[in-house]
Amino acid sequence: MTKELTAQQIIDLIPSQADIVFPLTNGEPNRLLDIMEAHQDKLSEVKIHQLLPLKKRAYMANETAAHLKHVSYFLSGANRAEFHQGMTDLMPNNFHEVTRILRKVSRNMMVMAVVSPLDEFGYFSLGTQADIVSEFIGKVPFIVEVNEHMPRTFGQNQIHISQVEGYVVNHQPLVSDEPAPISEMDMKIASFVAERIQDGDTLQIGIGGIPNAVVSQLKTHRHLGIHTEMFVDGIIDLVEAGAVDGTRKFTNQGKMIATFAHGSQRLYDFINGNPALEFLPVSMVNDPREIGKEENMISINATTEVDLFGQCASETVAGRYYSSTGGQADFARGVRFSKNGKGFITMSSTIKNGEMSRIKVALAPGSVVTTNKNDVDHIVTEYGVAEMFGRPLSERAEQLIAIAHPDFRDELHFEAKKLGLIL
Numbered sequence: 001m002t003k004e005l006t007a008q009q010i011i012d013l014i015p016s017q018a019d020i021v022f023p024l025t026n027g028e029p030n031r032l033l034d035i036m037e038a039h040q041d042k043l044s045e046v047k048i049h050q051l052l053p054l055k056k057r058a059y060m061a062n063e064t065a066a067h068l069k070h071v072s073y074f075l076s077g078a079n080r081a082e083f084h085q086g087m088t089d090l091m092p093n094n095f096h097e098v099t100r101i102l103r104k105v106s107r108n109m110m111v112m113a114v115v116s117p118l119d120e121f122g123y124f125s126l127g128t129q130a131d132i133v134s135e136f137i138g139k140v141p142f143i144v145e146v147n148e149h150m151p152r153t154f155g156q157n158q159i160h161i162s163q164v165e166g167y168v169v170n171h172q173p174l175v176s177d178e179p180a181p182i183s184e185m186d187m188k189i190a191s192f193v194a195e196r197i198q199d200g201d202t203l204q205i206g207i208g209g210i211p212n213a214v215v216s217q218l219k220t221h222r223h224l225g226i227h228t229e230m231f232v233d234g235i236i237d238l239v240e241a242g243a244v245d246g247t248r249k250f251t252n253q254g255k256m257i258a259t260f261a262h263g264s265q266r267l268y269d270f271i272n273g274n275p276a277l278e279f280l281p282v283s284m285v286n287d288p289r290e291i292g293k294e295e296n297m298i299s300i301n302a303t304t305e306v307d308l309f310g311q312c313a314s315e316t317v318a319g320r321y322y323s324s325t326g327g328q329a330d331f332a333r334g335v336r337f338s339k340n341g342k343g344f345i346t347m348s349s350t351i352k353n354g355e356m357s358r359i360k361v362a363l364a365p366g367s368v369v370t371t372n373k374n375d376v377d378h379i380v381t382e383y384g385v386a387e388m389f390g391r392p393l394s395e396r397a398e399q400l401i402a403i404a405h406p407d408f409r410d411e412l413h414f415e416a417k418k419l420g421l422i423l
Helices: 007-013 030-038 080-084 095-105 184-194 209-216 233-240 265-271 328-337 393-402 406-419
Strands: 018-021 046-051 068-074 108-115 123-125 142-146 158-160 166-169 202-205 256-258 277-279 297-302 305-307 342-346 378-381 384-387
Touching: 007 030, 007 166, 018 095, 030 142, 030 166, 184 209, 184 342, 184 378, 184 384, 202 209, 209 233, 209 297, 233 265, 297 328, 328 342, 384 393, 393 406
Parallel strands: 018 046, 018 108, 046 068, 108 142, 142 166, 202 297, 256 277, 297 342, 342 378
Antiparallel strands: 123 158, 378 384
16 A cells, blocks of 8 residues: 555644654655645644744745744744744754753644655665654644655665655755855964864864865865764765764764765765764754763854853854854864864954954854854964963953954953953
8 A cells, every 4th residue: 555645635634733843954845735725724733843943934924824933942034034034933952962851842742844756675765864854753633745856865864655644745856055165264264263173073063164164174084973963074084084983982983974965966975875874863863961971072163152251152143033043062072072082163364355353252143152262172263263262261261362352452451351351
């Protein structure tokens, strides 16, 4: 008996007050969403829980909240405007705790996700994902969208045909994004990070030009490991250069570990059928206690502004919400548990063509602290590295002023003295 579902069968499977959870990015099931939107008048108080959605949809404005209501856990271009207009909710979270939050707030949880086609053993794969949905396999109802373009990957992201209520078919090319271009500024900042990474270290790599630049400078390293939230294109270059083999990892030795992947078509081709990469639930990958089991853990992320206490505002821009916490706080805490762990928060020293310093006496009004002063380790600009962990406030302020743009150092020093941070 086939489990392929009609639109009406799908609607019939969704109970009143359902909480439907989607994976991130390319795990977003477009045909299933089309069906739900087309028949939303038959749904009652259904909430859709999403992080980093790819496609803007009408329900994100919560105009039909009696039928479909949107709850975001990480803003993107698809729903940022709706949030700023007060139309949609944003749930504060540490990424590794999203599944815990979902258990707490859900009434009738379901998962809808894109999967690769069935294999000879009767299993679908979540492909580019494990993230917030894989740990619910076999525990809550799943409806899946089969897509031949979704790569088949391994790890704790396999779903047997017996574990799904049914499926639809939608062979749609994945959304792909080329790596961010690398500037001379990026390379300069990255050089300060790369020189502090040793053979055998395990890497978490964020997204953007600076993390890409760091990766480009590690190709002569050897025995690096990968334990990262997001699997990115730059890691492929390290593998092909022979820099990554994972043989010195303390967990999942020999395996690259991630919770989701997003990037170019080259990346999707690389992960397809690759047994060296495993996708695990975010509650495992991003758990600071799990991260800390790697004794030489390196975390590389970016921020938008830092105050002289070392507080990093990474999810707001000029005091206006832009994204969410993501995994930055998870890994900042995780490297604290790691025996030889190091965390790097990177940024250029200025914005607006040098008119404004990213290092400030106080964060912009409305800014939200992502990495707190107690967890921050190293802050890096094109002028060097400021060591935060284990430093008193006076030394923190002095080191941060030293890596600020020269045009702003006197002003920062004056304001820091007024605050009593430095003598």
